[in-house]
Amino acid sequence: MADTTAPDAAPDLLYSETENELRAAVRALLSERATPAKILSRVEGDRPHDPALWQTLAVETGTAGLLVPEQWGGQGATHREVAVVLEELGRTVAPTPYLTCAVLAAQMLLGCDSARPAVVGHLRELASGESVHVPAIPLTTAPTAEPNPVVRDLGGGVLEGTITGVADAVAADVLLVLADSGLHAVAASAAVITPRTSLDLTRPLATVQLKGARGVLLAGPRTGRSAVSRALLTGSGLLASEQLGLAEWCLAETALYSKQRHQFNRPVGSFQAVKHRLAQLWLEVASARAAARSAADALATASPGASLAVAVAQSYCAQVAVHAAEECIQLHGGIAMTWEHPAHLYLKRAKADVLALGAPGRHRETVAGLMALPAP
Structure with missing residues (x-):
C-alpha cells in the first residue's frame, strides 16, 4: 500500500513579529551605543569590551537569557530569536561577549544535569546578566x-592546564573548563589570563592558564563532552547569522557609497562594472540569509537535519562575509584603507570568523559525510 502520510511542512524562515520587534530594540540600542567611532575608540585603547553596553544588552534588553528556560530566570526563547540578535551584532561588529556567553556558555550549561544546584545557579547568573x-x-x-580535555583534575576539583585561543576570556567572570574529570565552573579571578594579539580587535583572544585553580563540577566526563559538542554545534550554526549581518552591512554601505561618490560627473554606482559586482554580492547575501535562517530554525526545532543545516550555513556564510567585506573596501576606494573608516573592522571580523568554530573546508567535509558524497 502506498504511503499516504503527508510530508512535513517546510519551515517558515520569514521573520516573525516577535523577531522583528526584538531586532528593532537591539538595533536602536546599538545605533546609539555601538557607533563605528565608539568602537574604534575602544579598540585603540585596548579595551574593546564595553561593560555598560553589555549591561544594557544583557540585562535591560534581556538578551543574555534568551536560550535559558523561564523556570531558571531566562526568556525561554529559541535559537531564532538569538540569531536575530547576532545579525544585529554582526551589523555593528559590536565588541560584546554575546556569542561566547549567551550562546556557547548557555548551551553548555543547558547540556548539564539540571538536578545539580550549581548548574541551575550558574544558569540564573548568566540569564540575569549578573556574570x-x-x-x-x-x-x-x-x-x-572530539572534545579533548587539556586540563587535568589533580583531585578535589583542583585544576591544572593551559588553554590557548580563548575568546572573550578577558571579559569573563566565570570560565567553563572541560577537564579530564568533567565540566567545571572556575572563577576567572583564579586563572591567569594573558591577552594575545588577535586579528579581530573586537573579539579578543587570550591564553588561560590554570595553576591549582579550584572548580565546581557541573557534569561528569561523558556529559561534559556531550554538552561541549552540542554547544559547538549551536554556536557554529548561529555564527552564520552574525556573518549574515556583517555581509548585509557591507552591502548596504557599499551600495549607498556608490550612489554618493562621483567620478567623471557620474555616480560610480552607475558604471556597469560596479553594478555587476553589487548585484552578485546581493545574490550571495540573499542566499546566505536563507542558509543562516535554515540553520537557526533547525536548531530551534531540534530537527534531525540540524547538523547538516549548520554545516551548509557555516561553509557558505563564512565566505560570503569575507567577500562582502573585501568588496566593501575595494569599492569604497582609498577611504576604506584608512583606520578612521570602520571597513577594516568588518574585514578582520569576517576573516577571523572563517576560522571560528571550524573552517569552511571542515564543514564541507561534514556535508559530504552526512550526504554520503564521495571525495573527488
Whole structure:
C-alpha cells in the first residue's frame, strides 16, 4: 500500500513579529551605543569590551537569557530569536561577549544535569546578566572535533592546564573548563589570563592558564563532552547569522557609497562594472540569509537535519562575509584603507570568523559525510 502520510511542512524562515520587534530594540540600542567611532575608540585603547553596553544588552534588553528556560530566570526563547540578535551584532561588529556567553556558555550549561544546584545557579547568573560566563575552549574548535580535555583534575576539583585561543576570556567572570574529570565552573579571578594579539580587535583572544585553580563540577566526563559538542554545534550554526549581518552591512554601505561618490560627473554606482559586482554580492547575501535562517530554525526545532543545516550555513556564510567585506573596501576606494573608516573592522571580523568554530573546508567535509558524497 502506498504511503499516504503527508510530508512535513517546510519551515517558515520569514521573520516573525516577535523577531522583528526584538531586532528593532537591539538595533536602536546599538545605533546609539555601538557607533563605528565608539568602537574604534575602544579598540585603540585596548579595551574593546564595553561593560555598560553589555549591561544594557544583557540585562535591560534581556538578551543574555534568551536560550535559558523561564523556570531558571531566562526568556525561554529559541535559537531564532538569538540569531536575530547576532545579525544585529554582526551589523555593528559590536565588541560584546554575546556569542561566547549567551550562546556557547548557555548551551553548555543547558547540556548539564539540571538536578545539580550549581548548574541551575550558574544558569540564573548568566540569564540575569549578573556574570559573564565564557567557555575555556579554543575558538577554532569545530563541532565535529572530539572534545579533548587539556586540563587535568589533580583531585578535589583542583585544576591544572593551559588553554590557548580563548575568546572573550578577558571579559569573563566565570570560565567553563572541560577537564579530564568533567565540566567545571572556575572563577576567572583564579586563572591567569594573558591577552594575545588577535586579528579581530573586537573579539579578543587570550591564553588561560590554570595553576591549582579550584572548580565546581557541573557534569561528569561523558556529559561534559556531550554538552561541549552540542554547544559547538549551536554556536557554529548561529555564527552564520552574525556573518549574515556583517555581509548585509557591507552591502548596504557599499551600495549607498556608490550612489554618493562621483567620478567623471557620474555616480560610480552607475558604471556597469560596479553594478555587476553589487548585484552578485546581493545574490550571495540573499542566499546566505536563507542558509543562516535554515540553520537557526533547525536548531530551534531540534530537527534531525540540524547538523547538516549548520554545516551548509557555516561553509557558505563564512565566505560570503569575507567577500562582502573585501568588496566593501575595494569599492569604497582609498577611504576604506584608512583606520578612521570602520571597513577594516568588518574585514578582520569576517576573516577571523572563517576560522571560528571550524573552517569552511571542515564543514564541507561534514556535508559530504552526512550526504554520503564521495571525495573527488
